Amino acid sequence: MAIDRPCGTFDRDYAQDMAIVRTRLQWGLLAAGLAFLFTLPIYSSNHIIHLFNYIGITLIAVQGLNILTGYTGLLNLGQAAFMAAGAYTSGILTAKFGVSFWVALPCSAIVAGLLGLVFGLPSLRIKGFYLAMSTLAAQFIIISAIVNVRPDLTGGWSSLIVPVPKIGDFAFNNQFRMFYLIMPIALLVTFFAKNLVRTGAGRAFVAIRDNDLAAEVMGINIYRYKLLAFFICTVFAGIAGSLWAHWMRAIEPSIFGLHNSVWLLGMVIVGGMGSISGAVFGTIFIRVLDEVAKALVPVISLVFPALSGNISAALSPIFFSIVIVLFVILEPRGLAHRWQILKISYRLNPFAY
Amino acid sequence: MIKRISRFAWVVALVLVALTLALSCAPKEQVTPAGKKPTEIWLRGSAAMTGIYAASLLPAAEAIKEAVDLINTERGGIDGVPWKVELLDDAGDVAKATATYEQLKVKEPRANMMVFMTTSGVAEALRERFNEDKICVMLPSGSATAIYPAGNTFCIVISHPDGFGFFIDWLAETQPKPVKLGLLNWDSTFGRSIMTDECTNYAKSKGVDIVATELFGIREMDLTTQLTKIKNAGATWVFTNTLGFGTVTVLKSVDALGLKGKMNFAGGHFAMDYDVLRVAEALTEGFVGPHSMVTWDEADNPYVAERRKAFDAAERPDSYRAQPFLVFKGWMTYVADIHEAAIEEVGWENLDAEAFKAQIVKTKDLKLPWTILNYSADKPETNWARMVQFKGGKVLPITDWRKAPDLRPAQYKK
Numbered sequence: 007m008a009i010d011r012p013c014g015t016f017d018r019d020y021a022q023d024m025a026i027v028r029t030r031l032q033w034g035l036l037a038a039g040l041a042f043l044f045t046l047p048i049y050s051s052n053h054i055i056h057l058f059n060y061i062g063i064t065l066i067a068v069q070g071l072n073i074l075t076g077y078t079g080l081l082n083l084g085q086a087a088f089m090a091a092g093a094y095t096s097g098i099l100t101a102k103f104g105v106s107f108w109v110a111l112p113c114s115a116i117v118a119g120l121l122g123l124v125f126g127l128p129s130l131r132i133k134g135f136y137l138a139m140s141t142l143a144a145q146f147i148i149i150s151a152i153v154n155v156r157p158d159l160t161g162g163w164s165s166l167i168v169p170v171p172k173i174g175d176f177a178f179n180n181q182f183r184m185f186y187l188i189m190p191i192a193l194l195v196t197f198f199a200k201n202l203v204r205t206g207a208g209r210a211f212v213a214i215r216d217n218d219l220a221a222e223v224m225g226i227n228i229y230r231y232k233l234l235a236f237f238i239c240t241v242f243a244g245i246a247g248s249l250w251a252h253w254m255r256a257i258e259p260s261i262f263g264l265h266n267s268v269w270l271l272g273m274v275i276v277g278g279m280g281s282i283s284g285a286v287f288g289t290i291f292i293r294v295l296d297e298v299a300k301a302l303v304p305v306i307s308l309v310f311p312a313l314s315g316n317i318s319a320a321l322s323p324i325f326f327s328i329v330i331v332l333f334v335i336l337e338p339r340g341l342a343h344r345w346q347i348l349k350i351s352y353r354l355n356p357f358a359y
Numbered sequence: 360m361i362k363r364i365s366r367f368a369w370v371v372a373l374v375l376v377a378l379t380l381a382l383s384c385a386p387k388e389q390v391t392p393a394g395k396k397p398t399e400i401w402l403r404g405s406a407a408m409t410g411i412y413a414a415s416l417l418p419a420a421e422a423i424k425e426a427v428d429l430i431n432t433e434r435g436g437i438d439g440v441p442w443k444v445e446l447l448d449d450a451g452d453v454a455k456a457t458a459t460y461e462q463l464k465v466k467e468p469r470a471n472m473m474v475f476m477t478t479s480g481v482a483e484a485l486r487e488r489f490n491e492d493k494i495c496v497m498l499p500s501g502s503a504t505a506i507y508p509a510g511n512t513f514c515i516v517i518s519h520p521d522g523f524g525f526f527i528d529w530l531a532e533t534q535p536k537p538v539k540l541g542l543l544n545w546d547s548t549f550g551r552s553i554m555t556d557e558c559t560n561y562a563k564s565k566g567v568d569i570v571a572t573e574l575f576g577i578r579e580m581d582l583t584t585q586l587t588k589i590k591n592a593g594a595t596w597v598f599t600n601t602l603g604f605g606t607v608t609v610l611k612s613v614d615a616l617g618l619k620g621k622m623n624f625a626g627g628h629f630a631m632d633y634d635v636l637r638v639a640e641a642l643t644e645g646f647v648g649p650h651s652m653v654t655w656d657e658a659d660n661p662y663v664a665e666r667r668k669a670f671d672a673a674e675r676p677d678s679y680r681a682q683p684f685l686v687f688k689g690w691m692t693y694v695a696d697i698h699e700a701a702i703e704e705v706g707w708e709n710l711d712a713e714a715f716k717a718q719i720v721k722t723k724d725l726k727l728p729w730t731i732l733n734y735s736a737d738k739p740e741t742n743w744a745r746m747v748q749f750k751g752g753k754v755l756p757i758t759d760w761r762k763a764p765d766l767r768p769a770q771y772k773k
Contacts, residue, residue, distance in 0.1 A: 060454060256485075
């Protein structure tokens with residue numbers, strides 16, 4: 007931790023050593039950043055607010071995945087399906103049973119978390135590629151269950167229309183209002199994740215990731231902590247799913263397909279596994295990349311008219327794939343590592359020796 | 360500790376102030392100044408121009424642009440105002456489509472009517488927003504969830520369930536009973552839209568037994584297992600609610616099993632298009648389905664003759680010779696007529712979605728050169744169709760126009 011500290015900053019007690027925000031400058035930057043974020047919708051277009059809402063929801067799911075995959079070293083290829091579990095729990099409770107969104111949100115987190123515990127059980131016996139296959143099963147089983155078990159409740163393959171969240175008569179019925187619902191939750195989840203990884207549980211996660219045998223020898227109950235990591239990961243997915251449902255106001259199973267699980271994992275990789283800020287960077291980077299791909303289509307259509315119809319179809323996934331490959335080869339520690347390097351160079355300033 | 364709490368309190372206070380400021384400065388609904396005749400009128404919308412449906416829907420988007428250009432050239436736009444079109448890509452993805460819609464709905468001058476050439480899932484997801492934002496939307500077709508209860512969304516093609524009912528009527532009238540039917544649908548909102556109680560019960564009431572129902576994934580290429588199951592269930596007819604490459608996949612699997620000639624095959628409206636014919640002409644012979652529009656092969660229809668001439672003159676790629684380039688000029692002409700009728704009735708100053716809706720629901724059994732349209736306040740989809748057949752590399756009608764049965768979900772019937 008000390009390596010990130012600006013030059014001349016020393017801790018005088020444990021409280022200072024434990025603090026997430028350490029210096030006046032950091033407090034100032036945090037306040038300015040939050041003020042900027044929360045005033046952003048005033049001077050942004052509807053499209054930008056929509057993009058930020060999308061990033062906010064995705065970030066919640068990615069933070070969860072980062073705790074499981076990045077910190078605990080357990081691969082999860084079914085995060086989108088756990089989002090689906092949260093989305094459908096919230097959607098069904100609010101649309102079919104008239105439950106308030108504010109009750110449905112924690113319920114969806116718990117349901118997704120419990121499902122995570124069930125599908126996390128194989129992690130007690132298997133790991134690596136085999137665990138990936140097991141979570142892949144979760145991806146298919148959950149979606150299949152949504153479609154087939156109670157289509158009268160879920161709508162099957164058709165969309166389930168979900169009501170907007172309300173506080174009294176105040177409805178979160180546009181992007182602007184949803185921003186003020188999604189962003190605080192995304193920030194809280196990020197804050198929770200940041201704190202979690204500094205607790206005993208967080209350190210146990212890292213120990214399991216680095217060497218589970220050694221962790222067990224040290225007295226860490228690896229079963230408990232593996233399941234805890236699964237639970238937290240999927241609770242986050244459940245929250246993201248619930249927000250997604252009420253943001254989109256309609257959900258269908260194909261939204262939560264395998265490709266979305268892969269994209270979420272890609273965000274963790276690009277951001278840097280095992281880094282809270284990396285999850286933020288990765289989410290923003292990939293979502294903005296998607297926008298760039300969209301913006302490039304007219305340019306490509308102008309330069310290569312014959313390709314316009316076909317190349318644009320593939321542009322976004324092509325960019326995504328290239329970015330993943332480049333990051334894995336050139337910067338496996340992700341954007342977070344680049345950010346670390348930047349901070350270290352700042353720390354040494356003006357004594358760059 | 361106290362210092363930390365006080366810092367935290369400062370941050371919270373700042374955030375609260377920012378939040379209050381933000382909410383008090385919330386952008387108001389943008390309203391186009393009403394009253395005067397504008398200098399241009401916009402038709403906005405989105406299409407799945409990329410993604411797996413792009414092969415069918417990119418030409419559709421191009422066809423809309425071409426049709427609007429033609430209307431501007433031929434009749435000087437709408438009430439003398441140039442008509443402009445802006446279609447964005449939504450890739451058939453709900454999140455992207457919502458983003459696209461959010462972009463479009465606030466654009467000035469406001470478009471009170473939009474067109475969406477996209478997937479059933481997108482149409483379902485956006486339905487409530489169309490109603491809330493008071494925007495009238497036209498779709499080619501949609502699932503029941505996308506259009507019911509009737510709101511601001513209208514379709515120009517019979518719905519998938521009604522189309523299926525139309526096919527059942529034809530089957531019951533022309534085939535010896537009992538007819539044993541197998542369903543082979545895409546495992547998607549679109550594919551499953553005919554797997555409703557209304558459809559099943561209607562088939563039964565007409566003496567058609569649905570003996571097997573099989574599904575397949577959109578990316579699945581081998582359907583021999585599903586077809587074998589349908590055959591073993593004793594089906595003599597197979598109906599597939601798919602389009603384009605989905606229908607081709609069915610036909611190729613039929614060929615692989617050597618079932619051609621041993622069983623009969625049919626598909627929904629969108630299966631009966633030229634993209635299927637182009638890819639698998641030899642396999643399509645005899646394939647039938649309900650269809651709401653004229654086809655490129657009805658050369659004696661003056662509208663079709665004119666479109667054929669224009670298509671050839673524009674030297675479009677052969678891959679564009681599908682329904683959109685044939686019928687969208689007619690569709691856009693109808694939309695332009697609706698605009699002009701609404702303007703005449705309420706004036707430019709009151710031109711809004713309600714004015715458009717009022718005109719659309721007045722459309723009763725309207726015979727147009729390319730289709731027959733029929734709308735009502737509680738049924739925002741047309742219900743006229745014919746059975747057509749792939750025959751000798753052509754799509755030819757085998758029945759006259761008639762109304763399809765009403766198979767919308769029971770709760771939406773008045």
